[in-house]
Amino acid sequence: MEKSCTFCQIIGGEKPTEFLYQDESLVVFKDIRPHAPVHLLIVPKRHIRSLNDLKDEDKEIVAEMILRAQKIAKEQKISDSGYKILFNVERGGGQVIFHLHMHLLGGW
Ligand code: 5GP
Ligand code: ZN
Numbered sequence: 001m002e003k004s005c006t007f008c009q010i011i012g013g014e015k016p017t018e019f020l021y022q023d024e025s026l027v028v029f030k031d032i033r034p035h036a037p038v039h040l041l042i043v044p045k046r047h048i049r050s051l052n053d054l055k056d057e058d059k060e061i062v063a064e065m066i067l068r069a070q071k072i073a074k075e076q077k078i079s080d081s082g083y084k085i086l087f088n089v090e091r092g093g094g095q096v097i098f099h100l101h102m103h104l105l106g107g108w
Contacts, residue, residue, distance in 0.1 A: 002047045007099035011045050021072060025064055028072055037107030038076050038083070042068055048100040051089045069104045078106035 002008045009015040011027055020040065021028040031039040042065045048054065054062065066085065073079045083106030088094035 002099070005047060005099050006097055007043050007101065008047055011043070021068065025061055026068060028068065031103070036105040038078050038105065040072060040076075040104040042072070042102040042104060044100055049098050050095055050100060051087050053100070065102050069102060072104060073106060076107070081108065082106060 001012060006015065010017045010029065017029050019027050019029050024045070026042060026044050028040055028042050031041050044061050044065065046061070048058070069083075069085050070079075073083050083104060086103040086105065087101075088096075088103075
C-alpha cells in the first residue's frame, strides 16, 4: 500500500470505485476516461510499480490477470467481437499510474 498511489487508494476504499470483480489478489473496475465502449482495468491488489518490476515469483498474478480478462470479456459479451489487452510500461510507454494494471478494451 502506497499512500500517494491512486490505485492503492481505490483498492483500500479511500477513493470510492465500483468493482466489477474482486478477489484476494486483484480488482477490476472501469477506466475513468474510457478509450473504447468497454474499457476496464485489471489491477493486482499488491503495489507493483510497472511491468519492469515483475519477478519470476509473480508469474501467478500475471496469469490471473490474463485469465480474468478472458472471463470478464465473456461476461461483457465482447469475446466474439474481439478485444485488446494492454500494458503501458513507464512514461515512454504511456504509463501514468505507477501501479501495475492491464487495460481491457473492446466492444467496438
Ligand atoms: P496508464 O496510462 O497508466 O496505463 O493508465 C492509467 C489509466 O487509469 C488511465 O486510462 C486513466 O484514465 C485511468 N485512471 C486514472 N485515475 C483513475 C481513477 O481515479 N479512477 C479510475 N477508474 N480510472 C483512473
Ligand atoms: Zn499502488
